[in-house]
Amino acid sequence: MAHALLDEAGRSDSFPGLPRPREHVLIAIAPDSRRFREWTGASAPDWGAAIAIPDEHRIVMQGSGAGSGAGDPRSVLRHELAHLALHEQLGALPPRWFDEGYAGYSAGEWSRDEVLSANLGLVLHGIPASLDSLEDGFHGGASRASGAYALAYRAVSDMAALDPQRGLSLFFDYWKQSGSMDVAMRKAFGITQSGFEADWRARTMRRYGALAVLANLSLLFALLAFLLLPLLWVRRRRDARRMTALRAIEAESERVSHTTALDALLSAALTASPPAPAPSAGDGSTRTDQSR
Numbered sequence: 001m002a003h004a005l006l007d008e009a010g011r012s013d014s015f016p017g018l019p020r021p022r023e024h025v026l027i028a029i030a031p032d033s034r035r036f037r038e039w040t041g042a043s044a045p046d047w048g049a050a051i052a053i054p055d056e057h058r059i060v061m062q063g064s065g066a067g068s069g070a071g072d073p074r075s076v077l078r079h080e081l082a083h084l085a086l087h088e089q090l091g092a093l094p095p096r097w098f099d100e101g102y103a104g105y106s107a108g109e110w111s112r113d114e115v116l117s118a119n120l121g122l123v124l125h126g127i128p129a130s131l132d133s134l135e136d137g138f139h140g141g142a143s144r145a146s147g148a149y150a151l152a153y154r155a156v157s158d159m160a161a162l163d164p165q166r167g168l169s170l171f172f173d174y175w176k177q178s179g180s181m182d183v184a185m186r187k188a189f190g191i192t193q194s195g196f197e198a199d200w201r202a203r204t205m206r207r208y209g210a211l212a213v214l215a216n217l218s219l220l221f222a223l224l225a226f227l228l229l230p231l232l233w234v235r236r237r238r239d240a241r242r243m244t245a246l247r248a249i250e251a252e253s254e255r256v257s258h259t260t261a262l263d264a265l266l267s268a269a270l271t272a273s274p275p276a277p278a279p280s281a282g283d284g285s286t287r288t289d290q291s292r
Contacts, residue, residue: 017168047142054087082106101152112150
């Protein structure tokens with residue numbers, strides 16, 4: 001794995017807008033999660049796949065035993081190398097959002113857009129008012145951090161698109177000279193930092209807001225179906241039991257009605273046809289005499 005990663009890094013050893021890095025870097029590939037935690041320290045997030053330590057020119061990443069959540073190790077390594085390349089050129093000037101956004105942009109992490117397309121927080125809370133407010137998101141849980149990384153990636157991508165010919169190279173030169181992002185943006189792109197953030201916020205909401213609504217409506221419908229189906233099943237069983245009981249009551253009522261009607265008919269027949277009187281003895285002797 002180490003040889004494969006070094007070959008990949010050697011084939012792509014420069015980063016957008018920056019000169020080719022010259023500093024030596026130590027890449028430590030942890031054989032298991034326990035060793036990864038030991039090498040990265042307690043400050044690293046539990047969900048992290050790798051970590052770059054610019055002051056030590058060192059990268060620690062998970063090895064072949066990592067789960068699928070760790071991502072493609074080639075992309076992960078390039079992401080971390082981009083952190084070091086940016087730090088080599090600009091030191092501590094870049095804020096966290098730009099540092100993470102640039103690393104994602106350099107590594108071609110297009111899947112970040114998919115995160116924004118289905119981000120419920122984007123719909124409920126909207127885009128942050130400023131890019132600096134993304135800082136808290138990087139320290140949250142995996143889901144919240146994923147949204148912050150995606151928004152930072154989108155911001156750097158939009159910034160690079162402001163100059164299709166030179167990308168970020170002129171911006172980096174002005175930033176290093178002045179030490180101010182706002183000054184660098186004015187000179188390189190003709191826009192203030194606050195103006196860029198306002199445009200980025202509006203573009204991102206237009207681009208992903210409707211997609212996020214649709215994605216989460218689908219999720220909502222699926223959740224409602226999951227919750228309602230058991231209720232419908234219970235209701236059908238209750239209705240079936242009620243129908244069975246009604247049929248039993250109806251059958252009993254018909255049986256009682258038939259019995260009552262039969263009793264009434266028998267009683268009426270007995271009342272309408274009284275029994276004939278039996279013949280007397282005198283009448284019988286007279287008929288006998290006459291017959292003689």
